[in-house]
Amino acid sequence: MHMKLSYQSTRGGESGLTASQAILKGLADDGGLFMPTEIPKLDVSMEKLAGMTYQETAYQVMKQFLTDFTEEELRYCIDHAYDSKFDTEEIAPLVKADGAYYLELFHGNTIAFKDMALSILPYLMTTSAKKNHIKNEIVILTATSGDTGKAAMAGFADVPGTRIIVFYPKGGVSKVQELQMVTQKGENTAVVAIHGNFDDAQTGVKKIFGDKEFAKKLDEKGFQLSSANSINIGRLVPQVVYYVYAYAKLLENGEITDGQEIDVVVPTGNFGNILAAYFAKQMGVPIKTLICASNENKVLYDFFETGVYDRKREFILTSSPSMDILISSNLERLIYLSTGCDAAANKALMEDLSAEGAYQATAEMRAFMKDFTGGYAAEDQNAAEIRKVYEDTGYVIDTHTGVASAVYRAYKERTKDETPTVIASTASPYKFSHSVLEAIKGDLGDADEFAIIDRLAEISGVKIPAAVEEIRSAQVRHSRECDGADMEKTVAEILGL
Ligand SMILES: *Cc1c(COP(=O)(O)O)cnc(C)c1O
Numbered sequence: 001m002h003m004k005l006s007y008q009s010t011r012g013g014e015s016g017l018t019a020s021q022a023i024l025k026g027l028a029d030d031g032g033l034f035m036p037t038e039i040p041k042l043d044v045s046m047e048k049l050a051g052m053t054y055q056e057t058a059y060q061v062m063k064q065f066l067t068d069f070t071e072e073e074l075r076y077c078i079d080h081a082y083d084s085k086f087d088t089e090e091i092a093p094l095v096k097a098d099g100a101y102y103l104e105l106f107h108g109n110t111i112a113f114k115d116m117a118l119s120i121l122p123y124l125m126t127t128s129a130k131k132n133h134i135k136n137e138i139v140i141l142t143a144t145s146g147d148t149g150k151a152a153m154a155g156f157a158d159v160p161g162t163r164i165i166v167f168y169p170k171g172g173v174s175k176v177q178e179l180q181m182v183t184q185k186g187e188n189t190a191v192v193a194i195h196g197n198f199d200d201a202q203t204g205v206k207k208i209f210g211d212k213e214f215a216k217k218l219d220e221k222g223f224q225l226s227s228a229n230s231i232n233i234g235r236l237v238p239q240v241v242y243y244v245y246a247y248a249k250l251l252e253n254g255e256i257t258d259g260q261e262i263d264v265v266v267p268t269g270n271f272g273n274i275l276a277a278y279f280a281k282q283m284g285v286p287i288k289t290l291i292c293a294s295n296e297n298k299v300l301y302d303f304f305e306t307g308v309y310d311r312k313r314e315f316i317l318t319s320s321p322s323m324d325i326l327i328s329s330n331l332e333r334l335i336y337l338s339t340g341c342d343a344a345a346n347k348a349l350m351e352d353l354s355a356e357g358a359y360q361a362t363a364e365m366r367a368f369m370k371d372f373t374g375g376y377a378a379e380d381q382n383a384a385e386i387r388k389v390y391e392d393t394g395y396v397i398d399t400h401t402g403v404a405s406a407v408y409r410a411y412k413e414r415t416k417d418e419t420p421t422v423i424a425s426t427a428s429p430y431k432f433s434h435s436v437l438e439a440i441k442g443d444l445g446d447a448d449e450f451a452i453i454d455r456l457a458e459i460s461g462v463k464i465p466a467a468v469e470e471i472r473s474a475q476v477r478h479s480r481e482c483d484g485a486d487m488e489k490t491v492a493e494i495l496g497l
Pocket of ligand 1: 230267
C-alpha cells in the first residue's frame, strides 16, 4: 500500500480532505482549488506502461492520486467510462502528420476532449458520495465555453442522485455546440443561455459556490453543489492519463527511445489540459517543454512572456470558442506551486486579480515555470494552418487544434527545436465544421450547417460521428435564458426551492 495523499485548498482555508471529499466539493469554501499535498510519482516503468491498454494506464495513474478509492472502486469507474462510448479501442489514438504527433482526444460521446474526463467524473462522483455516506442529491453546476456543458450532461444524464445545470454564453458557442446542448435528454438536466461571455458564466458559478446562505437553503431541501468544471480535481486527474499513454505509445511504436524527451503543445483556455500535462511531467514522464497555445485572447501568452497576468482587455469571440477565456482558473494551481505552496501568497495574488484585474509573478515564481512557454495564433494564422495541414497531408484538424499546430510551427521555426512533439488535438473538426471548411475552401456564403458537414465528410474521408448525426433531427428541449446577475435565482427556480 502506498501512502495516502490528502488535499488542501490553494488559498489555505481547508486541508486534510481525502480525494473523494475533494471531488464531492469541487471548489474549496474559500474559493481556492484543491491540490494534493504532493504530485505522486508513477510506480511502474515506462517499459511496462508501453504494453498497456488505455484502461490499465488509467488505473496506474489514477490510483496514485485517488488514494482513498479501493482498486475495485477505481477499476469499476474506469471500465464503465472508457468503453464502447468511444469509437476506437485505443480511446486516444496518436496520428503522425506534418512532422508532429496529434493526440486525438475527441473519440468520446460529444467529440471533444472534455469527454476524456467527463466520461469518468460521474462514476467518481457517485462512488465518492457512497464512500462519504452522502444522502443529499448532488447538483452539478457547470459554466461552459461550449464543450464541457455537453460532455458533462452526457455523463450525468439520468444518473440517480444527481442533477446538472449548465450555463453557456449565448452567441458565444458554435452552432453544433449549441444544438448539442439544447437537445440534451435526461430528466435531471437543465441548460441556460446567459447574456454574457464565458468569464461571466464562470464567475457567476463560483459566486454561487461561495454563497453560504444559499448552501444552507439547498441543504434544507436535500441538495448540495458540486462542479464538473476543470476546477474539480476529479477532472484534472483523468486528464493526466492520456499524456502518460501518449508517451508509452510513442515508445511502443519505436518513435522514441525510453527516457527520450518530448514536447507537448496544448490549445489552452482554462489551463486544465496543459496543467494535466505538467502533472504527467511531475509524475515522471520525460516532457521537456510545455507549449501553451492561445487564440487572440492571449492573456496566457502575455503572462508567460512578461510575468503579468492582466485580464483587463477586450474579450474576443474567435473561431476557437472553447478557448475564449480571460480568467484561466487552473492557472491558480500552478501559481500556488510556484510560490512553494504558500497559500497566503497565492490568495493575495488571486485577490489582486479579482479586485484589480491583474497580478504580477515574482522572479522566483517565473523561474519555477521555466518549462512553460506561450504562443498564440491569430484567426488568419489558424485558418492558414488548417489549410496547410490539409493540403500537405489530407488530415483535417479542428480550429482549436489549428491554434496549437500554428503555434508549434512558429515555435519550431523560431527555436529550431527538433524534439518529438505531441499536439493535443482537442475536438473533432465536425464540431466546428463551418470554420474548418471555410479555412480549407474559402467563403461558404450562407450554406446550411448540415450541407457544410456533408461537404466536410467528402473532403476529409472521415465518417460523420454519431454525435453530429444525432442533432440533425433532435428536438430542442431547453430554451431558458438569464442575465449573469440572475444565475442563483435561476438555479433556485430549476430546483424548485
Ligand atoms: C475546453 C477546450 C479547450 C481548452 O482546454 P482547457 O483545459 O480549458 O485549457 C481547448 N479545445 C477544446 C476543443 C476544448 O473543448
